[in-house]
Amino acid sequence: MSMDAxxxxxxxxxxxxxxxxxxxxxPLSVAAxxxxxxxxxxxxQYGVFTYEEALGFVDFRLLGLVIGTMIVVxxxxxxxxxxxxxxxxxxxxxxxxxxxxVFLCVTxxxxxxxxxxxxxxxxxxxxxVTITKLLNYDPTPYFxxxxxxxxxxxxxxxxxxxxxxIIGVExxxxxxxxxxxxxxxxxxxxxxxxxxxxxxxxxxxxxKRELPEYNPxxxxxxxQLFYRSLFILxxxxxxxxxxENLGVGPEGVALGCxxxxxxxxxxxxxxxxxELDWETIFFIAGFMFIVGGLxxxxxxNILSTQLxxxxxxxxxxxTLSTLWxxxxxxTIVSNIAVALTFSPIIKLQGFSGxxxxxxxxxxxxxxxxxxxxxxxxxAVCMMAVGALKRxxxxxxxxxxxxxxxxxxxxxxxxxxxxxxxxxxxI
Amino acid sequence: xxxxxxxxxxxxxxxxxxxxxxxxxxxxxxxxxFIRIKIEIPEGFEDQRAQFLNLERDExxxxxxxxxxxxxxxxxKHGVKP
Numbered sequence: 001m002s003m004d005a006x007x008x009x010x011x012x013x014x015x016x017x018x019x020x021x022x023x024x025x026x027p028l029s030v031a032a033x034x035x036x037x038x039x040x041x042x043x044x045q046y047g048v049f050t051y052e053e054a055l056g057f058v059d060f061r062l063l064g065l066v067i068g069t070m071i072v073v074x075x076x077x078x079x080x081x082x083x084x085x086x087x088x089x090x091x092x093x094x095x096x097x098x099x100x101x102v103f104l105c106v107t108x109x110x111x112x113x114x115x116x117x118x119x120x121x122x123x124x125x126x127x128x129v130t131i132t133k134l135l136n137y138d139p140t141p142y143f144x145x146x147x148x149x150x151x152x153x154x155x156x157x158x159x160x161x162x163x164x165x166i167i168g169v170e171x172x173x174x175x176x177x178x179x180x181x182x183x184x185x186x187x188x189x190x191x192x193x194x195x196x197x198x199x200x201x202x203x204x205x206x207x208k209r210e211l212p213e214y215n216p217x218x219x220x221x222x223x224q225l226f227y228r229s230l231f232i233l234x235x236x237x238x239x240x241x242x243x244e245n246l247g248v249g250p251e252g253v254a255l256g257c258x259x260x261x262x263x264x265x266x267x268x269x270x271x272x273x274x275e276l277d278w279e280t281i282f283f284i285a286g287f288m289f290i291v292g293g294l295x296x297x298x299x300x301n302i303l304s305t306q307l308x309x310x311x312x313x314x315x316x317x318x319t320l321s322t323l324w325x326x327x328x329x330x331t332i333v334s335n336i337a338v339a340l341t342f343s344p345i346i347k348l349q350g351f352s353g354x355x356x357x358x359x360x361x362x363x364x365x366x367x368x369x370x371x372x373x374x375x376x377x378x379a380v381c382m383m384a385v386g387a388l389k390r391x392x393x394x395x396x397x398x399x400x401x402x403x404x405x406x407x408x409x410x411x412x413x414x415x416x417x418x419x420x421x422x423x424x425x426i
Numbered sequence: 427x428x429x430x431x432x433x434x435x436x437x438x439x440x441x442x443x444x445x446x447x448x449x450x451x452x453x454x455x456x457x458x459x460f461i462r463i464k465i466e467i468p469e470g471f472e473d474q475r476a477q478f479l480n481l482e483r484d485e486x487x488x489x490x491x492x493x494x495x496x497x498x499x500x501x502x503k504h505g506v507k508p
Contacts, residue, residue, distance in 0.1 A: 083448075087455055126448035134457055212456060219455045387445060 006048055007299045013038045014290050018333050021283075022376075028334065029279045032286025039293035049296045057292025058285050061251045062169045066284065068254025069159045070276045072236055073114050075261040078272075079229040080220050082111045082120075086127040087216035095135065097205035098198070101142060104128060105194045108146040109153030113160050114233070116277055117371075117380040120150045125387040135209040140393055141201035144400065145194075147384040148407050151372035152193055155365060156182035158240060158250060162280055163339035163367040168250065170343035171360040175240035175250065181361045185418045189369075189411055196410050200403060228264045232257055284336060291340050304348040315355040316425040319362045320416055322346065326366030327412050331373040339367045358423035365415045373404040 017035035021028050043049045076082070089107040093100035104124070112120040124146045132139040154160020158168045158175040167173065173181075220226045236257040240250060262269050294300050311321035322342065329338045342363050351359055371378040375385045375397055381404070385395050420426055454460070467478045481487045 080451075083451060083455075087452075090456060122445050122448055126445060126452050129449060130452035130456055214456055216455070219451065390442075390445075 006042075006046060006297045007302075009042050010039060010048075010290075010293045010297045011299060013042070014294055017287070017290055018337060021337070022333050027279060029282035029286065032283045032290065034286075036286040036289035039290050043293050043296065048293070053296070054289070054292070057289045059169060059288060061249055062166060062288075063281065063285060064251035065159075065165050065169060065249075065254045066162060066281060067276065068251060068256075068258040069165070069236075070116070070281075071258035071272060072232055072254070072261045073116075074272050074275050075225075075265045075267065076229040076233050077115065077119065078265070078267060079222065079226040081226060081229055081233075082115060082123055083127075083219050084216050084226075085111060086123060087214070087219055090127065090131050091211065091214070091216055093211070095209045095211040097135075097137060097208065100131070100135075101145060101198060101201070101205055102194055104142055105145050105149045105197065106190070108149040109190055112150040112153030113157055114154075116280070117150050117161070117378065118277075118383055120153070121147065121380045121383045121387075124150065125384065129387070129391055134212070135206065137206035137209075138204055139391060140388065140395060141197075141204045143384055143388055144395070144403050145197040145201065147381055148193060148197060148372045148403065149190075150380055151378065152186075152189060152368065152411065155189065155368040156186035159236075159254075161335070161368060162284065163335040164364055165250075166284070166336065166339040167343060167360060167364050167367070170339075170347060171356075173360060174243050175237075176243070177357070178364070179241075181357055181422065182364060185365070185415060185422070188418070189414060192410060192414055193407055196407055197403070200406065225265055225267075229261070232261045232264065235260070280336065283334070284340070287337055287340050291344060295344050300344050301348055304345040307345065308349050315358055315423070316420065318349075318351070318355070319358040319419050319423070319425060322359050323362035323366045323415060323419065324412060326363050327370040327408070330367050330370030331377045331408070334378065335367040335371050338370075339363065342367075355423075358419055358425060361423070362415075362419055365419070366412075369408060369411045369415065373401065373408045375400045377404065 013035050017031050020026050020031040020034075025031075026034070040054055043054060044051055086104075086107050089103035090100065093103050104127070107127075108120065108124045111123060115123065125143065128139055128142045128146055131137075132142055154164065156178055158164055158173070158178045160178075164178065168175075168178065236253065239246065239253040239257065243250060243253060246253070262272065265272075291300075307321075308318060311317055311325075326338050326342050329342075346359055346363060349359075372381055375381050375395070381400070385400065388395050467475065471478065
């Protein structure tokens, strides 16, 4: 079979997988694994790659990092740690709608630095519904703001989102690299986004009401588990920060802390494993396989050369086009798919030094920021709309997209400016 | 095809269940806490199954339970026997 025909077949499998996942015809995992199966069959049948080469398509270091982090966070979630954070945020507001709005925004972004976006959304949706019902506020502004902030939270950390873990492993970026390149940008983005959201919703927040007396600490049902989870979470971050002295990769630290969490928590491991996001794990494994096939067919090589010849003759163009292309792509398809596709394209260009850091940072920002533009941009948006519907409130496509589009544009524009200044691109 | 779609969609309630559980935790912490008690029909009263099941919606019975709770909590707070 000719090279062109091989490329067309692998590209069709890739596009079909994206389409099936985007319109939710099948769960993400089933779509990606079916695509992987087709890729394997065509690739081995027509001699594009061997069985042994195919086994190398799946990066087990990445899967180790994702699974390890998920176990640590699942244990922390069971201890009520994140619920207590949300309860403190509500209490600190003192019944003032403005303060409540800001605190819920900050908490949403903070919890999503650790929790996966859908899990963070479940937690914040429950908190928002309860408090807005109690104080008789319209939940819509609080809900939409929370969705945008959950999407934004964790942009500057290696474990902040699955797309960050993919980019971190592919680019060889450590936890410290993420923080040093992007922490300042994320803090500014939080402030800028909250200001934008406040300006958009200021007339719909409600009036000051009396909050009932409660103690957030009473939500801790198992104090031993709570403090042990807190310890493991701090240990995970500390070890990520000191990774270079340990001589192991981030996946080693994540899996090590996961084992420690299972031992110290004394929880039933079967229960923990059951709650892991296997949908995402299998989606990553399947999609890595599909991208591996595309890479072997030389398509990504050709695309990478063409793209960077057209848009990225210099560091400035390469960085900004990566940011905006990945940002726009993430509004339509899963940001995990975007990260897995863009990573080899960037890698093939062999950037070095500051240029390399700028382009990878642009990819991190792009994949994170585009995810809350429309109600269909990601699982977290669909969950927010679904939760509001269960409470009897319909959010129209236009209303959601107006908020999503304004905040995404503000975030991407600011990020462009930040990248130019941070990496001295002019 | 319809069967396949039904199978795909059967996964969604897990998220909904988790959301309801989480909402209950917040209602317990911030709103008015509540308890759910499971009581089986007492032995020897099996022939009154219908009357027993109706108690769940019987306002007078529920009021009696609320009174019992008040007495119990007063006893636990002040040591005064109901």
